[in-house]
Amino acid sequence: MAGSEAALGRTERQVVACVRCPRLVAWRREAARQAPARFAGEEYWARPLPGFGDPAARLYVLGLAPAAHGGNRTGRSFTGDASGDWLIRAMHRTGYANRPVSLHRGDGLRLTGAWIASAVRCAPPENRPTSAERDNCLPYMTAELDALKDVTVILTLGAFAWNAACLQAAVSPRPAFRHAAEFRRPDGRVQLGCYHPSRQNTATGRLTEPMLEAVFHRARHLTAPPPG
Numbered sequence: 001m002a003g004s005e006a007a008l009g010r011t012e013r014q015v016v017a018c019v020r021c022p023r024l025v026a027w028r029r030e031a032a033r034q035a036p037a038r039f040a041g042e043e044y045w046a047r048p049l050p051g052f053g054d055p056a057a058r059l060y061v062l063g064l065a066p067a068a069h070g071g072n073r074t075g076r077s078f079t080g081d082a083s084g085d086w087l088i089r090a091m092h093r094t095g096y097a098n099r100p101v102s103l104h105r106g107d108g109l110r111l112t113g114a115w116i117a118s119a120v121r122c123a124p125p126e127n128r129p130t131s132a133e134r135d136n137c138l139p140y141m142t143a144e145l146d147a148l149k150d151v152t153v154i155l156t157l158g159a160f161a162w163n164a165a166c167l168q169a170a171v172s173p174r175p176a177f178r179h180a181a182e183f184r185r186p187d188g189r190v191q192l193g194c195y196h197p198s199r200q201n202t203a204t205g206r207l208t209e210p211m212l213e214a215v216f217h218r219a220r221h222l223t224a225p226p227p228g
Contacts, residue, residue: 004055007147011140012050015121020136024122024129031068031123045075051117051144052076058113058223059096060151061087062141062161064196065120065129072123076105077116086197086212087116087157094216113223115148117141119164127198134164141168145187153222154189155215158196165191179207180215190222 019025032044049066063083066072070081078084079102088109092100096114101107120129120137141164145151156162159177166174169185181193194215195207202208 004147004149008051008055008144011143011147014143015048015050015140018048018121018136018140021122021133024120024124024133027125028068028072028123031072035073036069039069039073042073044073046072047075048121049075049077049118050121050140051115053111053115054113055115055148056113056150057111057115057148058150058152059115059219060145060148060154061091061114061116061157062154062165063087063116063118063157064160065118065127066123067127068123071118074104076102077118078102079107079109080104082199082202083197086202086207086209090197090209090212090216093213094220096216096220115144115151117144119161129160134160134167138164138168141165152189153192153219154185155192155194155219157194158198161196162191162193179211180218182218192219192222 028046032046049071066077067081070084071077071079074080078087084102088097088102089100091097096111098110102109120133154165156165162177169187171185175183177193179193179195182190185191192215195201197207197212
């Protein structure tokens with residue numbers, strides 16, 4: 001475990017210092033300068049976001065990218081925005097999180113058996129990273145998965161994360177994304193698909209809380225150690 005934590009620490013420092021994508025560097029800073037009134041006066045993180053969670057995780061949860069006024073503000077993925085509210089609530093109900101809310105980095109949230117990361121580590125304009133920006137971030141996902149040796153399931157939130165995870169594992173041909181899709185990757189891990197808990201999906205009913213929880217229950221079943 002000590003080796004895994006050291007490797008994760010190295011990757012975290014590399015991620016936070018990253019300036020590979022000039023467009024994203026400019027946007028994350030611009031978002032902080034033009035904070036909406038409800039966040040006026042807050043000091044924004046405005047840097048890339050490393051993954052976080054349990055170094056002994058068996059489940060790796062991969063999102064799209066930080067929100068401009070969510071993770072880019074708070075310094076932790078799925079923290080301080082509506083998507084994070086949905087995700088962490090579902091993870092709490094399925095035993096992966098010790099509390100049902102994710103407000104800020106010092107809020108006491110702890111994950112057990114799970115790690116959360118994003119395919120792109122900086123907030124992108126209009127939540128739309130480019131393929132080149134995705135490719136620049138892929139080595140960070142690989143480094144985390146290399147360190148998280150107990151991970152057996154990768155749960156991807158949305159088609160962008162699904163495709164990024166397929167690319168990271170050199171999956172060809174790439175299975176089509178759909179909610180609750182699953183397949184076994186070349187590295188032996190199972191990849192699950194889930195609609196992203198974005199406002200667009202949750203407000204329209206495309207993704208409901210029971211649907212989201214069902215995917216985490218499936219992940220829980222798949223990550224359970226073999227009996228005996």
